[in-house]
Amino acid sequence: MPLKNVLNTLRIIHGALTMGLIVFTLFVFYRANSFIARMDNEDFFTYLVPLGGAIGYFLGKWLFTKQVSVIAKNEPLNTKLARYQSASLIKFALLEAPAFLALFAYYQNGNALHLTIALFLITYLVFQHPTLKRVISHLDLAKDEIQQLQ
Numbered sequence: 001m002p003l004k005n006v007l008n009t010l011r012i013i014h015g016a017l018t019m020g021l022i023v024f025t026l027f028v029f030y031r032a033n034s035f036i037a038r039m040d041n042e043d044f045f046t047y048l049v050p051l052g053g054a055i056g057y058f059l060g061k062w063l064f065t066k067q068v069s070v071i072a073k074n075e076p077l078n079t080k081l082a083r084y085q086s087a088s089l090i091k092f093a094l095l096e097a098p099a100f101l102a103l104f105a106y107y108q109n110g111n112a113l114h115l116t117i118a119l120f121l122i123t124y125l126v127f128q129h130p131t132l133k134r135v136i137s138h139l140d141l142a143k144d145e146i147q148q149l150q
Contacts (some may be wrong), residue, residue, distance in 0.1 A: 004149060006081040010088055010130045017096050018129075021103075021122050025115075028103045034110030045105035045114060052098040053117045057124065060094030063087070068138050077145045084139055088130060095125045 040046055067087035071080050102118035105111065136146055 006078070006085055007130060007132060007135060007149065010085050013089065014092060014125075014128070014130055017092050018122070018126055021096060021099055021118075021125065024100070024103055025118060025122065028107045029115070032107055032110050035112055035115075036110045037112045039113070040109070040111065043109060043111065045109065046111070049098070049102045049105050049114045049117050052101050053121055056094045056098035056121065060091040063094070064091040071139060073140065073142075077141075077148055080139050080141075080145075081135070084135060088128075091128065092125065095121050095128070099125070 064087045067090070068084060071083050075083075099118045099121040102114045102121065106114035106118065132149060135141075135149070141149075
């Protein structure tokens with residue numbers, strides 16, 4: 001597989017995950033029967049959604065950083081990119097799962113807190129879009145490796 005295709009594949013996967021969440025958000029928003037802007041202490045999701053969002057955000061960031069930091073500089077470029085792709089997909093999944101949970105919770109009870117958390121997670125996921133500059137920065141690539149990607 002050509003090295004440029006690794007980045008393109010990651011972009012396509014990221015785009016599909018993001019678009020899926022956006023479409024599901026629009027569906028849930030227009031199908032929900034209410035928009036409640038108050039706390040319901042008896043609602044199980046009131047505690048689960050913020051906790052899930054925080055865990056997904058911090059765990060995704062930590063795992064990504066940990067997995068990228070153990071990539072050795074002397075590894076072949078295709079191995080570095082494959083490991084980077086794997087780390088990125090885990091980070092994306094750890095953002096997507098709590099966003100879906102938050103959207104499901106909003107669909108169930110119309111609590112605006114859940115929708116807000118989902119929108120923040122989706123926004124953060126959008127800003128994690130893989131770029132060549134970001135890959136070069138995270139992997140600390142050598143000049144000859146950068147030229148192979150361009």
